[in-house]
Amino acid sequence: MNKRIDVHHVTRVEGHGNIVVEVENGKLKTCRFDVVETPRFFEAMLRGRPYSEASHITSRICGICATGHATASLRASEKALGVELSEQSWLLRKLTFHGEILDSHVLHVYMLVAPDFLGVGSVIPLVNSHPEVVLRALRMKKLAGDLCAMVTGRHTHPIAMTVGGFTHFPKMSELEAMRQRLIDSRKDVEATVELFAKLPWPEFERDTEYVSLSKPDEYAFIDGDIVTSDGVRVPPERYKEVTNEFMVPHSTAKFTRNKRESLMVGALARFNNNYNLLHPKAKEAAAVLGMKPKVTNTFLNSAAQVVEIVHSTEDSIRIIEELLNRGVQPEEPAPIKHMPGEGVGVAEVPRGLLIHHYAIGEDGRITAANCIIPTNQNINNLEHDMRAWVPKVMHKPEPEMQLDLEMLVRAYDPCISCSVHVLKIQR
């Protein structure tokens, strides 16, 4: 039995990656996920720039994770300069972060993953076959975008977040209206859980080292220690002890590994490591989806995103209620305590652990920057998953085998590119 799968640019992922699999005489010979682009350029772009510009520059790395990059960037500068955020700033940071988690997860599970299970090649035919599903996804996405815009002044590239706090504050009437919309969205969230609970997730188990942030009192999205399911716990400043980046010839992305041959970040890693801190309704959703840690089926990363949709919706309502109770006061950004400095900012962006590490000089300009992106950390694990997955599907005809492999890639929700839009017209 000889088979060759060569998918040039896997569809329904953000950016460009190729699958190359060769089976010869029933044996797996080649198995690679080639990354043909890399977002690592921006470290050079940050050098020599004032720290105050860093969050605006890095938020443009991605049209999906803009708030995530901005948040990690601000935390890196804030830690470098000894800036302590006010309680109000923390609430607002967490609230807009939930908005982005919702926005990104809805896009991934509905637009990128669901078409595989509903038997269509993309979201366009889904409009005809399942219009209510597409309209629900758009409603949920609109709400998430409006939530971000309410807090940070604009959806996608946040303009109101600054080192030390915010430059724009939501009005009480806006918070009240948003609270009601989130409460009304619960029926869409429930329908989402029901839909994904019915999908026939492929059977596949491969245990790995799950890496995420962890905080003692909340399901960590911003700050916290870096922990792994193999018992490692380090403060963010020691991230290199976990990420251990290394290069391979076929990829422009750096690979990572820690205790095992590979590690995984993302919603499934967060779910496995921080399940106990999920909102009770999110735990109920996990039960409906048949999930209890430790989940070792990579395909269920998308289901873990559905669980987080429930969590972020409920926690957003809680945060807004707290803001309504205490009132929102315009305030100056928290002061800088010292310069120069060095700091590491960490956040659990939709696709997993994001690390920004800056050194800031006496003149307030960045002298060195290092950024580690979730997808880079996952690619090594994806290749190991592919090696375990191919023997299970190689008896199938090539088109089916190809789809199975593409679905595995899409389960990671890989985000390989930045928000570059180039329309190519062939003549």
Place this chain on the structure above:
Amino acid sequence: MLQGPSIPEEQRQTLILGVGNTLYGDDGLGVRVAEELTRHTLPAGVAVEVAAVSGIDLVLRMDGWKRVILIDAVQMGEKPGTWHCFRAEDVRYLAGGQTLSLHETGVTQALELAEALGKLPEEVLIYGVEPERLEITEELSPSVQAAIPEITQHILRELWKREK
């Protein structure tokens, strides 16, 4: 910095969207044209925004506007800086029925999805500009830079023509 629309829903006429990423050389040209337009007096009901976002977000952004003008880098195989004003229908034709997945969540996909959902504005114009340099830089190439005043003037004429 361009702000979101402050125009009440019932007064919304034309949305101008500069699409692209200013960190990626000529891909940022749509944003530069949008910035240029905000320096001019615009008819009532016209908003200018930038969008370095995915196709799905473009659908949501276009929703509720009678007319949308998009400005974007388009690889047409022409001399850098060459630009054309397409209609939504033309772009679909030119794209040649390629698979409209969300792989590159770009403008054609957004238009197709908007149409399928019945959310396509009455009129969609796309100013496509041939890029010279798509690489990591915040500078536009001279050829594209030179086209920006012409495109800006053309859009301004289009906007005021409809007011008469």
